[in-house]
Amino acid sequence: MPTIFASGPVRVRVPATSANLGPGFDALGLALALHDDVAAEVTPAGVRVAVTGEGAGDLPPDDRHLVVVAMRAAFDLLGAQPPGLALECVNRIPQARGLGSSSAAIVAGVLLARGLVSDGAQRLDDEAVLRLAAEIEGHPDNVAPCLLGGFTVAWTEPTGGRAVSLPVAAGISPTVFVPAERGLTATARAALPATVPHGDAALNAGRSALLVHALTAAPELLLPATVDRLHQDYRAAGMPQTAALVSELRAADVAAVVSGAGPTVLAFTAPPDGFDPGTEWEVWRLPVEVRGATLARGRLGHAERDPVAAGRKS
Numbered sequence: 001m002p003t004i005f006a007s008g009p010v011r012v013r014v015p016a017t018s019a020n021l022g023p024g025f026d027a028l029g030l031a032l033a034l035h036d037d038v039a040a041e042v043t044p045a046g047v048r049v050a051v052t053g054e055g056a057g058d059l060p061p062d063d064r065h066l067v068v069v070a071m072r073a074a075f076d077l078l079g080a081q082p083p084g085l086a087l088e089c090v091n092r093i094p095q096a097r098g099l100g101s102s103s104a105a106i107v108a109g110v111l112l113a114r115g116l117v118s119d120g121a122q123r124l125d126d127e128a129v130l131r132l133a134a135e136i137e138g139h140p141d142n143v144a145p146c147l148l149g150g151f152t153v154a155w156t157e158p159t160g161g162r163a164v165s166l167p168v169a170a171g172i173s174p175t176v177f178v179p180a181e182r183g184l185t186a187t188a189r190a191a192l193p194a195t196v197p198h199g200d201a202a203l204n205a206g207r208s209a210l211l212v213h214a215l216t217a218a219p220e221l222l223l224p225a226t227v228d229r230l231h232q233d234y235r236a237a238g239m240p241q242t243a244a245l246v247s248e249l250r251a252a253d254v255a256a257v258v259s260g261a262g263p264t265v266l267a268f269t270a271p272p273d274g275f276d277p278g279t280e281w282e283v284w285r286l287p288v289e290v291r292g293a294t295l296a297r298g299r300l301g302h303a304e305r306d307p308v309a310a311g312r313k314s
């Protein structure tokens, strides 16, 4: 059957995410209430990308833009490339900080492409969207919460990425500490060793299982449940201030971890009154986002263009 493009624009709202959550390297993730909004439309020719907010002036306004890259990959699976594309991006998720900006861009692109094809949801079902997004990102742990919302457990089978979303216990109140400097995920992944000691792997297996229990039913266990030996120590030399802040918060009994590949720090509960991380950190309280990515017909409206409406709660 030929691929028929839908007429008119579609828009998507995608949440920020925090991946790993300590011991759950490449597996656990949490969606956070901070969003990018992107609208896309099929045009007669060419590719145009308008960006406001994070990345404006830095991101390539053409086929190299990550949302477009993801759209192209999805259109290949959907059966045809459109003659041209116009995108409008309103970005609020800080980029290259460990808050899942690249997975949000990828999920946005795959869902927009699906929305621009008239029988897109039949050609590319939800499981296929997750598989494709995880394949482009290289791991499933942050595309999963971006797509599904909430707290997710993701894994990879020979056929690709899969995930489930679990309900989060009351009392989980994430705070993120975001530094000005960037850190690319690819650089942080290059700092990891090819093999790890068996004892460290065993420790992480136990703690990530405990973390599922802590996040869904027993928040009082979050401190022991967030111990990690697989990635944070190996990456600490590349982000010493992040490592120091995680240690400082944990010494104050706050379950803190490196968010994703860093350099942002995630604390599962608010820091104690008077805790001062220093002026180099922006501190935002970001509730868990229970809704995953949402697609709708039409352009971005006033609410989606508001720079803070879908964003930070300080």
Ligand SMILES: Nc1ncnc2c1ncn2[C@@H]1O[C@H](COP(=O)(O)OP(=O)(O)O)[C@@H](O)[C@H]1O
Binding pocket: 036, 055, 059, 065, 066, 067, 089, 091, 094, 095, 096, 097, 098, 099, 100, 101, 102, 103, 105, 183, 184, 185, 186, 260, 261
């Ligand atoms: N909204 C976006 N639109 C286009 N490209 C993006 C967007 N967000 C992130 N990227 C690309 O992904 C890179 C950051 O990805 P990554 O290193 O994985 O960090 P993060 O932890 O923020 O996902 C950016 O430098 C940029 O190239």
Ligand SMILES: N[C@@H](CCOP(=O)(O)O)C(=O)O
Binding pocket: 017, 018, 019, 020, 025, 026, 027, 097, 098, 099, 100, 101, 102, 103, 139, 141, 142, 185, 188, 189, 231, 259, 260, 261, 262
């Ligand atoms: N498991 C990945 C997670 C990367 O998350 P990001 O938000 O920093 O892209 C890793 O730790 O490399």
